[in-house]
Amino acid sequence: QQQVKQSPQSLIVQKGGISIINCAYENTAFDYFPWYQQFPGKGPALLIAIRPDVSEKKEGRFTISFNKSAKQFSLHIMDSQPGDSATYFCAANANFGNEKLTFGTGTRLTIIP
């Protein structure tokens, strides 16, 4: 059972453009939504996270937008750079982050010059 659906599977964006990755969840108990970034040959690492009490969180060029009624959240990368090329995973869990983390299927992002 896929509780967190992520799209697209792969994404190619020109340098300087905006990269957008979307996730949708089913479990209304989810209340913590992190994004992980994985570079080739490395393990995933936490990039940015949001709780449902806010609709947006921004850290530098990375922004999470959250729509509680639609049960969707997305990652926006502004001014995308070749160094942002990586696989991105959304994730979610419940009970203020005290329960098992469920990962999305991943998006392979490529930024071209």
Add this chain to the structure above:
Amino acid sequence: DTAVSQTPKYLVTQMGNDKSIKCEQNLGHDTMYWYKQDSKKFLKIMFSYNNKELIINETVPNRFSPKSPDKAHLNLHINSLELGDSAVYFCASSQWEGATQYFGPGTRLTVL
């Protein structure tokens, strides 16, 4: 200083063999995990241990057996390796179940 380390980084072996992957974390975390990542980059949790006790055991063949000698170590032993076991295996740890997870560098297992 490596927070979560795994050995070996690469493992090439014949079908039918038994192999182990070791994981150590020096973060003082209570929870450790094993994930399998296939060629399509799907990240699938296999096991989760909290204070040396198994708390998650997803649908994984019983050829896979995790062992946690202490809170800082979670090793993965695989019996009778099959072609389909070829993947990258990641160890991770977190302060508690659900907290931010810190991943190791991965072990690329190739079964011939």
